[in-house]
Amino acid sequence: MATITRPRDRRTSVDVVFDHLHEAIVSLELLPGDKISEADIATRFGVSRQPVRDAFSRLANLDLLLIRPQKATEVKRFSVRETTKSRFIRSCVEAEVLRRAARTATPADHALLDAALAQQAMAVADGDYEVFGQLDYAFHKALCKVARVDWAFEIIAVQKASVDRLCRLSIAKEDRMGQLLDDHTAICSSLKNGDAERAVEAGMIHLSRLDATIDAILDRNPDYFDD
Incomplete structure (x- = not known):
């Protein structure tokens, strides 16, 4: 018999990575200017780089990450x-x-x-x-x-x-x-x-x-x- 997935269990790998990084940034475990790597985060969570990239994008939309082409992603500094x-x-x-x-x-x-x-x-x-x-x-x-x-x-x-x-x-x-x-x-x-x-x-x-x-x-x- 198929298992019914309840709404509260429908957390994707993107959600998990996003929630962890969001808390780390807001709680100042990660400080303004700290650099983070897609590859490192993907390895830590055992996921591919795509969900990490999606989580980074969501954090950037909240003005918490600075993503620049050909440069390291970093925690957004204050303005x-x-x-x-x-x-x-x-x-x-x-x-x-x-x-x-x-x-x-x-x-x-x-x-x-x-x-x-x-x-x-x-x-x-x-x-x-x-x-x-x-x-x-x-x-x-x-x-x-x-x-x-x-x-x-x-x-x-x-x-x-x-x-x-x-x-x-x-x-x-x-x-x-x-x-x-x-x-x-x-x-x-x-x-x-x-x-x-x-x-x-x-x-x-x-x-x-x-x-x-x-x-x-x-x-x-x-x-x-x-x-």
């Missing part, structure tokens, strides 16, 4: 210009999301956001940056849901992905979690009060926290940047 552009786009979208959320949030939405803050507080107490990062992602997605523009998070997620590695390089990460939780709390408080402009103000302060990180990395690791 101040591209980071600034991504943050500008995200700020514009999130500002409108917060304005709408202030108008549309219901008591049930307030309870949803309070529960999210409680989970974040637990992660802060545990000093668990990885969990906090996941909860931060979910929080901004929830804000789009509260604003009744779920699709807006698709835009935010793309822009967020482009600076996630920078966030990982933040100095004293655990110390920043409390500050970020305070930002989230201020946003929720403004939404509960229906104060759209205060919510936007709190949101923009929250997004500006990356400025110090960028300056510190530029000072300590300028070779991580290509401009």
